[in-house]
Amino acid sequence: xxxxxxxxxxxxxxxxxxxxxxxxxxxxxxxxxxxxxxxxxxxxxxxxxxxxxxxxxxxxxxxxxxxxxxxxxxxxxxxxxxxxxxxxxxxxxxxxxxxxxxxxxxxxxxxxxxxxxxxxxxxxxxxxxxxxxxxxxxxxxxxxxxxxxxxxxxxxxx
Numbered sequence: 001x002x003x004x005x006x007x008x009x010x011x012x013x014x015x016x017x018x019x020x021x022x023x024x025x026x027x028x029x030x031x032x033x034x035x036x037x038x039x040x041x042x043x044x045x046x047x048x049x050x051x052x053x054x055x056x057x058x059x060x061x062x063x064x065x066x067x068x069x070x071x072x073x074x075x076x077x078x079x080x081x082x083x084x085x086x087x088x089x090x091x092x093x094x095x096x097x098x099x100x101x102x103x104x105x106x107x108x109x110x111x112x113x114x115x116x117x118x119x120x121x122x123x124x125x126x127x128x129x130x131x132x133x134x135x136x137x138x139x140x141x142x143x144x145x146x147x148x149x150x151x152x153x154x155x156x157x158x
Contacts, residue, residue: 002117013151020108021080
């Protein structure tokens, strides 16, 4: 059984719940939250707003593996509260990304929890220790900074 990993991050931004939901429920905005060096491209025509069952195909650059296709399903949407994007095809054995927003004193808190496993047995474990763990932290650090830049600085949590 492969090792299950979890990454959690949160950031609070000075906005209201409706504005925050509109931003996070717009699939095209994922591009704003992804580092340029990932070679991230959305391949699917995406709607202005996500819906349960939406399948989105991306292309990302992964060192040593090159350009990889990634197919995600959007599901379990709770309006102005939460949703899940789950990898259907891609570089991970399991990728389950839970997104939640909630009103707090300083604005809206965005919370992410990613649960994932890697393929390739012991080689996947080595790749996680040497590269993947730090790369995911870097990506989510970038997301936090992009959110703070987009909405303005309130506070950041971790």
